[in-house]
Every structure is written in structure tokens, then in C-alpha cells.
Amino acid sequence: MPDTVNRRTAPGVDRPPARSRGPLVLAAALVTVVLWASAFIGIRGAGPHFDPGAMALLRMTVGAAVLTVIAVRHGIRLPERRHLWLVAVWGIGWFCVYNLALNSAERTLDAGTAAMVVNLAPLMVVVFSGLFLREGFPRPLIVGAPIAFLGVVLIGATSSTDAGPDIAGLLLALLAAVMYAGCTLLQKHLLSAGAEPATLTWLGAVAGTLALLPWVAPLADDLQSAPLDATLWVVYLGVFPTAIAFTTWAYVLQRSTAGQTSATTYVVPAIAILLSWAILGEVPTPLMFLGGALCLLGVLITRMRWGRAAEGSTSPPRR
Numbered sequence: 001m002p003d004t005v006n007r008r009t010a011p012g013v014d015r016p017p018a019r020s021r022g023p024l025v026l027a028a029a030l031v032t033v034v035l036w037a038s039a040f041i042g043i044r045g046a047g048p049h050f051d052p053g054a055m056a057l058l059r060m061t062v063g064a065a066v067l068t069v070i071a072v073r074h075g076i077r078l079p080e081r082r083h084l085w086l087v088a089v090w091g092i093g094w095f096c097v098y099n100l101a102l103n104s105a106e107r108t109l110d111a112g113t114a115a116m117v118v119n120l121a122p123l124m125v126v127v128f129s130g131l132f133l134r135e136g137f138p139r140p141l142i143v144g145a146p147i148a149f150l151g152v153v154l155i156g157a158t159s160s161t162d163a164g165p166d167i168a169g170l171l172l173a174l175l176a177a178v179m180y181a182g183c184t185l186l187q188k189h190l191l192s193a194g195a196e197p198a199t200l201t202w203l204g205a206v207a208g209t210l211a212l213l214p215w216v217a218p219l220a221d222d223l224q225s226a227p228l229d230a231t232l233w234v235v236y237l238g239v240f241p242t243a244i245a246f247t248t249w250a251y252v253l254q255r256s257t258a259g260q261t262s263a264t265t266y267v268v269p270a271i272a273i274l275l276s277w278a279i280l281g282e283v284p285t286p287l288m289f290l291g292g293a294l295c296l297l298g299v300l301i302t303r304m305r306w307g308r309a310a311e312g313s314t315s316p317p318r319r
Contacts, residue, residue: 025255028248029264035248037271039241040115041279043106046233049226052103053215055234058223060095060209062238063246064202070247071202079195079203086190087200088207094183095208095242101176108169115269117173119152121180122265128185129258138257140301148298152269154291187250188258197250205242270295 046055079087106114126145190200223231253261273288 025252028251029261031248032245032252033265033267034271035241035245036265037268038275039237039245040106040268040272041275042233042237042241043103046226046230046237047103047106049230050222050234051215051218052100052107053212054219054222055103055237056096056099057209057212057215057219058231058234059099059237059242060205060212062235063095063242064205064209066239066243067198067202067205067247070243071198074196074198076199076202077196078199079190080193083190083193083195086186087195087203090183090186090190091204091207092211093179093186094246095205096211098176098179098183099208099212101172101179105169105172105176109173114169114173115152115272117170118177118180119149119265119269120174121177121184123149124177124181125184125258128181129188144298144301146298147301148267148295151291151294151298154287154294184253184258184261188253188261191250191254197254198247201246201250205246267295 043055050058078084102114102118105117109117123145187200187204191197249261252264270291270293
């Protein structure tokens with residue numbers, strides 16, 4: 001009995017609590033990817049009735065309001081003053097530019113193709129977080145990320161239309177991917193510097209909402225003409241894929257590497273297929289099922305641990 005007490009109270013013995021958080025981290029990651037996958041359905045449902053900027057403004061107005069409640073409940077702890085400009089840049093990139101690019105891209109691209117291009121981002125994050133955040137290149141990421149990306153390619157290739165891809169739409173989706181990757185790396189940097197996740201997400205959402213104010217007039221017009229179900233889709237986007245999903249995303253990113261966290265989102269296209277099948281009646285092809293299975297397999301591999309020796313052999317030495 002004394003030995004047990006000593007082990008629990010000995011300094012540095014923090015592994016049991018860390019392990020106990022493992023299921024919570026996985027649950028938060030699952031919530032994030034399911035809600036982000038549903039965003040593709042919501043954007044498609046509301047897209048014909050809302051200007052891309054107007055949709056982004058309504059989504060972020062709702063999202064920022066919910067995030068205000070979440071931040072107050074957690075206790076607002078502002079980041080260091082020298083980081084405030086980075087928080088603003090991150091918020092405008094994630095919540096303004098990314099939303100504008102994705103909303104515009106999905107006006108000409110089907111959801112599968114848009115998801116394929118946007119999901120270049122996790123691969124970018126894996127590479128750049130290894131280079132610039134010194135996260136190294138763990139073997140599970142090196143093996144799992146390409147497998148998951150292959151699945152995304154199969155999904156996108158199958159869902160492309162016969163008319164061929166729209167160049168402008170592809171470029172907008174690529175811009176969304178670049179914003180996704182860059183903002184993930186910047187968010188990880190801010191969290192590592194001590195930023196409180198709920199406060200950081202709230203401040204970023206407010207910055208993104210303010211940057212979208214030029215679309216107030218188009219939003220007022222669209223709200224008058226849009227059917228109720230389209231408006232409710234945008235409200236859903238603000239509450240769930242924005243406020244809730246970005247809160248759980250920050251929780252996971254704070255407790256995992258940027259590469260591992262972003263690789264988890266390779267599941268998004270696979271879940272989007274199932275949701276579009278259930279909600280929109282779009283029956284997936286066998287190749288889509290195969291792509292979805294590869295996404296799941298690749299993400300599963302990235303979440304595995306192959307032993308300290310294996311991970312250490314692919315990570316840069318610490319001095």
C-alpha cells in the first residue's frame with residue numbers, strides 16, 4: 001500500500017492521467033470530423049440561396065455568439081499581447097478566407113472533388129509541422145497519411161462530373177486547403193505558447209466575423225429571399241461545424257501533434273459520403289466505399305503507437 005501511494009504522489013508520474021485523457025481526445029476528434037463532414041452537406045443545402053460571403057457571415061455570426069458562451073463558461077484568459085496580432089491573422093484566415101474560398105468552390109465543384117482538394121491540407125500539415133514545429137516524422141504518420149490521402153483521391157475521382165473540373169473552383173478549393181494547413185500550424189504555435197483554447201477560438205471567430213462585415217447587405221437580401229430550410233442549414237453550420245467542432249478541434253490539437261491531429265480529418269470525406277447518402281440520397285459507388293475504407297485505415301494507422309524506439313528513430317534529436 002505505501003508503494004502505491006508513493007507512486008501516485010511521486011513527482012513526474014503523470015502517465016495515468018494522460019492515458020485517461022486518451023478516450024476523451026479520440027471522442028473529441030470523432031466529434032470534430034463528423035461535424036466537419038456534415039458541413040459539406042450544409043453548404044450544399046444552403047449554397048443555391050446564399051452568396052458565399054453572406055453565408056459565411058451568417059455562419060460566423062451564429063458561431064461567434066455560441067463561442068462567446070463557451071469562452072465565458074471556461075473563463076476568458078487573453079493571450080499575451082505580443083500574440084494578439086497572430087490571433088487576428090489566424091482568425092481571419094480560418095474563419096473568413098477559408099469559409100469564403102470553400103463556399104465559392106462548392107458552387108462549381110461537387111462535394112467529393114472539393115473534399116479531395118481541401119484534404120491536401122493534412123498532408124501539408126504533416127510535412128510542415130515536421131519541418132517547422134519540430135514534431136518530426138513518426139512512422140505511423142508517414143505510412144498512414146499517404147494511405148488516407150489515396151482514399152481521398154479515389155473518392156474525389158469517382159465523384160467528379162463528366163463535364164470536367166472547373167479551374168476557378170479548383171483554385172478556390174486549393175486556397176481553402178492552404179488556409180487550412182497554415183492556420184492549423186499557426187493555431188498549434190499559439191496553443192504551445194500558452195493560449196487558452198476556448199478563448200483563442202472565440203477571439204479568432206470574432207476576428208473572422210468582423211472581416212466578413214462587408215457582406216452585410218448581401219446577407220440582408222438573401223435572408224429575405226432564402227427558404228427557411230436553407231437559413232436553418234446556415235444556422236446549423238454556425239452552431240455545430242463551427243462553434244462545437246472548432247472547440248473540440250482545439251482540445252485535440254492542444255493534446256496531440258499538429259500532424260497527427262490534421263491527419264485525423266482524412267476521415268471527413270468518408271463520413272461526408274455516408275451523410276450525403278443518408279440525407280441527400282446520393283448512393284456511393286463501390287470505388288467510393290473503397291476510398292472511404294482507405295481513409296479510415298490510414299487514419300487508424302496515424303493514431304497508432306509503434307513503440308518509443310520506432311518513433312524516436314524518425315524524430316529529430318532533442319538537445
